[in-house]
Amino acid sequence: MDPQEQLASALRAVEKMAGKGFVSPGSEIAFSGEYLSTGWWGLDYGILTNGGFPMGRLVLLYGPEQSGKTLICLRAVAEAQRRGYLCTWFDVENCLFDPAGREWAERQGVGCDALLGSTGVIAEHILQAACELAATGAVRVIVIDSVAAMVPAVQQEEQEKLFGQRGRVGGDLAMVFSQGLKQLVEIAHRNAVLVLLTNQVRDAIGEHFVEERIPGGRAQLFHASQILRVEKKRDLLEAGPGSPVIGNEAAVSLRKSKVSPRGKRTGVDTPGHLLVYYDGRTVDEFETFLHFAKRTDLVQVSGAWLEWKGIRGQGQAKFKEALIEAEKMEQFRDHVSEKSLSLLADAKGVES
Numbered sequence: 605m606d607p608q609e610q611l612a613s614a615l616r617a618v619e620k621m622a623g624k625g626f627v628s629p630g631s632e633i634a635f636s637g638e639y640l641s642t643g644w645w646g647l648d649y650g651i652l653t654n655g656g657f658p659m660g661r662l663v664l665l666y667g668p669e670q671s672g673k674t675l676i677c678l679r680a681v682a683e684a685q686r687r688g689y690l691c692t693w694f695d696v697e698n699c700l701f702d703p704a705g706r707e708w709a710e711r712q713g714v715g716c717d718a719l720l721g722s723t724g725v726i727a728e729h730i731l732q733a734a735c736e737l738a739a740t741g742a743v744r745v746i747v748i749d750s751v752a753a754m755v756p757a758v759q760q761e762e763q764e765k766l767f768g769q770r771g772r773v774g775g776d777l778a779m780v781f782s783q784g785l786k787q788l789v790e791i792a793h794r795n796a797v798l799v800l801l802t803n804q805v806r807d808a809i810g811e812h813f814v815e816e817r818i819p820g821g822r823a824q825l826f827h828a829s830q831i832l833r834v835e836k837k838r839d840l841l842e843a844g845p846g847s848p849v850i851g852n853e854a855a856v857s858l859r860k861s862k863v864s865p866r867g868k869r870t871g872v873d874t875p876g877h878l879l880v881y882y883d884g885r886t887v888d889e890f891e892t893f894l895h896f897a898k899r900t901d902l903v904q905v906s907g908a909w910l911e912w913k914g915i916r917g918q919g920q921a922k923f924k925e926a927l928i929e930a931e932k933m934e935q936f937r938d939h940v941s942e943k944s945l946s947l948l949a950d951a952k953g954v955e956s
Contacts, residue, residue: 615627638660639652639657639658639659640656640657640658640659640680640683641655641656641680641683642656642657642676642679643680643712644676644878644889645889645893645937646892647676647856647878649944650892650896651856651857651858652830653864656680657680657798657800658798658830658863659744659796659797660792660793660797661792661793661798661799661828661829661830661863662785662788662789662792662799662824662828662829663798663799663801663828663829663831664802664824664825664831664832665677665800665801665802665803665831665832665833666802666803666804666818666831666832666834667805667833667834667835667836668804668805668835668836669804670836670852671834671835671852672836672852672854672880673749673750673802673834674750674802675712675880676832676834676856677747677800677802678708678709678712678713678714679712679713680745680798680800681693681714681745681747682712682714684745684798685713685714685715686713689744689745690718690743690744690745691718691719691720691743691744691745692719692720692721692737692743692745692746692747693719693720693721693747694721694722694724694733694734694749695722696724696725696730696748696750696751696753697750697753698723700716700721701716701721701723720737720743725753725754725755726754726755726756726757727754727757727777727781728784729757730748731780731784732784734746734748734799735787735788735791738791738795738797738799739791739795740795744797744798745797745798745800746797746800747799747800747802748799748800748801749800749802750801750802750803750804751777751781751801751802751803751818751820752818752819754777755777756776756777756779759776759777775821777819777821778820778821778822779821781820781821781823781824782821782823785823785824785827786823786827789827801824803818803820803824804819805817805818806818806819828860829860829862829863830858830860830861830863831858831859831860831861832856832857832858832859833859834855835854835855835856835857836852836853836854837852837854838852838853840852840853840880840881850881851879852880854878854880856878890920893936893937893940894910894920894923894924896940896943896944897912897939897940897943898910900943902939902943910923912927912936912939913932915927
């Protein structure tokens with residue numbers, strides 16, 4: 605039999621077994637190419653480099669508590685709602701739908717009443733519900749906050765036993781995720797649904813050269829298209845030492861990316877620092893824009909003096925005031941943003 609006839613026969617057999625389109629020409633297999641903004645320019649283009657989180661993929665955000673993981677998810681959900689997308693939030697930690705949590709979310713632009721929400725904690729139920737919702741195609745963003753708070757059904761059923769009697773509590777959750785994520789990732793990719801997982805870190809006991817682990821096993825690391833570590837760096841004080849704490853500075857690093865090469869895709873090492881204010885005010889990214897502008901020579905530096913298109917200031921604060929007084933702040937941000945996108949396009953051209 606001719607090889608082409610054998611190929612056609614094989615494709616018909618595969619289609620009969622697995623459905624139409626299971627094996628297709630490369631020209632017919634397309635990635636949606638849609639990205640959802642995180643709400644921070646520095647994170648979208650300086651770290652993730654493609655403009656945000658990729659739709660149809662699984663993204664893992666992990667790190668110590670109170671570092672800003674949930675806040676990043678809230679800002680992404682707010683952007684999704686502005687696009688008219690329906691979002692689901694699995695509030696495993698039970699902190700979003702109480703009055704204080706609602707107020708915090710609404711300050712970030714999230715409409716809690718427009719969300720599909722759940723406060724369940726059983727891991728199997730959450731993953732199965734996520735699969736069912738993703739399969740509808742109506743839900744575009746699913747947030748599970750957080751993996752560390754999820755409870756395997758077997759642990760819940762045997763809760764009457766004394767603590768410590770069973771020796772596989774951690775293994776149970778890892779087993780659930782190993783099985784559940786295989787199904788969820790495939791469904792999310794087919795329906796262009798973004799899945800955001802948050803997780804915390806735990807000390808690695810009795811292991812050499814390993815300082816920390818994340819609950820839920822390694823399946824999260826295998827299936828995630830992007831992995832971000834979010835870590836609190838310092839407190840933001842209202843005035844000086846001894847004054848009230850009004851927020852914190854979080855550092856974000858990209859640990860894995862299957863949708864863009866890790867590294868300095870824009871050609872400039874934009875600092876991955878986010879300023880998180882507890883009163884929910886808009887994050888001021890002027891420092892990130894200025895850092896990028898200086899590294900790309902958009903701003904001329906002479907000692908402590910900074911100059912951009914005839915606007916000068918001695919030091920960062922005075923330069924910022926000069927831009928505001930001249931009503932050129934938005935133009936400055938647009939100029940820096942356009943430059944970053946230009947460098948990103950050049951980098952993509954070199955890679956291709």
